[in-house]
Amino acid sequence: MKRVVFDRCGPPPEVLRVEDDVPAPQPRRGEVMVRMLASPVNPSDLMYIAGKYGLTPSLPATPGFEGVGIVEASGGGLLGWLRQGQRVAVLNDRYGNWAEYTVTKARQVFPVPDELSDEQAATFFVNPATALAMTQEVLKIPRGAWLLQSAAGGELGKMVIRLGSKFAFRTINVVRRRDQVEELKKLGADHVIVEADGPIAEQVQRIVPEGVRYALDPVGGAVGSQVVASLGPRGRCLVYGSLSDQPITVHPRQMIGHDLRVEGFWLATWAKQQGVMTMLRLLRRVASLLREGVLQSHFAAVYPLECVRQAVAHAVQPAKGGKVLLKIGDR
């Protein structure tokens, strides 16, 4: 089979290569072997390859955390046997989905409804489950409350805006490109703030003078610091990414005076802390909200696996306008 590998961590367009004649991995008990159809290039994949993620690759390594494929074989166990032949969303916590075949735990594949395209099924877990878990399970944002988010024009940010319309919380959205303002308003954003128009906290204060109660930040650095500075009394901010690669600074007096909570959120850690029933309920909600279009991704480009270097070079570009997808096989 073909697979993508890297022998050292570094800039993704430089360190990735394609091997085209390696044996397919074999599943052990409790695992399944999946023939991959497609897998997105997510920021987490790029950080993993660069050696800047929370998991250290055991080299040589194959990237690819999520995707869609068909279960070809089970290594034993009831769940794996049940999944054989099904089209499934594939989560791979050891990575390895950028390959024609991958092996993962049977409980980490989830059958996807027929009406979902391969593209939407390939992006079933990472962004949709994170957007839903952060807003509905962790922050539990009440109807009418204000949520401030940075990087609002990214794929996950747009899901949060549509979740706001669906569950009736109001969103203030920070973008770095003015050309995204109208697009996000059409999606249902209540307000869109452009970074260049002045300190974010001052712009937020003009909309919500007492400060916001809820915030999400995947940027960090100056933007993340301003997001935290926009919190009002008992404000809570989930930090879920490090796009700027810079630290957040918070004034201790604001933290103490406003009784603030600034917390990290990582889907992998959060999911491990949940019971099976909570996760099943979440994934069923993801499937239903994907069908409704609330948690859908948009795609900037599709590349064959052999063109992985071009795919990752595209994915690191600013203003790329959607997910980059690797097409690996046909149904």
Ligand SMILES: NC(=O)c1ccc[n+]([C@@H]2O[C@H](COP(=O)([O-])OP(=O)(O)OC[C@H]3O[C@@H](n4cnc5c(N)ncnc54)[C@H](OP(=O)(O)O)[C@@H]3O)[C@@H](O)[C@H]2O)c1
């Ligand atoms: N913690 C978790 O469990 C978890 C799960 C899923 C995703 N995430 C994180 O969520 C974030 C967004 O993912 P995504 O799939 O939505 O990515 P995406 O579609 O690539 O969107 C990224 C967005 O961030 C903006 N951006 C990038 N660098 C920036 C910077 N330095 N300052 C300000 N804005 C910046 C981009 O703006 P332009 O459009 O102008 O380029 C784009 O709008 C990533 O950090 C990812 O790692 C975390």
